[in-house]
Amino acid sequence: MYEKGLKVTDFVSFFGLEVLNRGSDYETALLTITDVNRPGLQFHDFYDYFDPRRLQVIGKAEVTYLKSLTEEQRRKCFDDLFLYDIPALVISRGLDCFPECLESAVEHEKTILRTEETTVDFTSHAIEYLNRALAPCVTRHGVLLDIYGEGVMITGDSGVGKSETAIELIMRGHRLVADDAVELRRISNQLIGTAPEVIRHYIELRGIGVIDVRQLFGMRTVKTESQLDLIVHLEPWDQTKFYDRLGIEDHFTEIMDVKVPIVTIPVRPGRNLASIVEVAALNNRHRRYGYNAAQELARRVDQRADAGSRRQDD
Incomplete structure (x- = not known):
């Protein structure tokens, strides 16, 4: 988990980038912005609203423009850019690095990288990766499973039966x-x-004790990541507490300002928790697609009551 930023070295390793010059901060520089910049305007000496924290990328368009300049003009373009504390400059399409660019980078101790990808492909892949790597992150205690395509996180106090329920669900194919x-x-x-x-x-x-689910049950029983669609909270049965028997209203909890549906399941001997969690996952999917069984039942009851009232009036 990256709390303050993604190391440039990790980014280079993930994308397999060629390092043309290691800047003085190559080992410590961080990417903290989920966007990249193509410095075309900067090569025209326009630095208003320029954010040096972004990764800089030049491709065929920028290289073609730079070729039309003299050596002195090109050197000035790179000198002006490298005066800013940029994390790195990436050259796409495997294009040659201008001697003036390399000389300026060495003098200003800036990192230059190169990729074989096209500019469009590299920038889209980089932004997608940075959005994931730099996304706000929190850790919650629970068990997350993929159940019928629904990401379900089972929560509850220690010893309430989360892991036992998870094992039963895994043995059912989730x-x-x-x-x-x-x-x-x-x-x-x-x-x-x-x-x-x-x-x-x-x-x-x-x-x-601890078991390795992948080794014990096979690759089909594990998944690297899942969207969180529902939270199932397990708690010991409390005779003094009222539990919703109809489920007309939806209940939510907020995690990082995202509303997540939550259901509370009381636990007591004899209840098949795995089956209940499966039904909760299916019911949540139905509700997300616009069907609420409790509301449908209430509608039918109201219709029957209205019909009976009309017959009495007649």
Whole structure:
């Protein structure tokens, strides 16, 4: 998880970029902006609203323009750009690096990278990757599973039966995403959950210990990440508490300003929690597509009551 930014070295490793020059901050520079910049306007000496924190990318259009300039003009373009504290300059399409660019980068100790991808492909891939890597992230205690295509996070106090319910769901063909610690990232207006790398695919069962779900049940039972669509909160049955029996109203909780549906399931001996969680996942999908069984039942009851009232009036 990246709290303050993504290291340029990690970005280079992920995209397999060629390093033409290592700047003085190559090992420490961070990418903190989810956007990139093509410095065409800057080469025309227009630096208003220029954000030096963005990754700089030049492609065929910029190179073609720079070729029309003299060596002195090109050197000035790069000198002016490298006066700013940019994280790196990326040359796309595998294009040759101008000698003036390399000389200026060496003098100003700036990083120059190169990719074989086209400018459009590289910028779109880079923005997508940065949006994920730099997304706001929180960790929640629970078990995240993919159930019928719904991302369901089971929460509750320690020992309430989260992991046991998860194992039963896994044996029914559903997939584990994360156990114990669920990392949630907000991407656009969605929450994407995954497991910390060190505990990925592992689940703890009291009395048995830690098991590797992927090794024990196969690759089909695990998933790297899932959107969070529903939270199922398990709690011990409380005789003094009123539990919703109709479910007409939807209940939500907010995580990083994103509203997530939540249902509370009381736990007591004899209840098949795995089946209840499966039904909750299917019911949540139906509601998201506009069908609410409780509201439909209420509508039918109201229609029957209205019809009976009319017959009495007649």
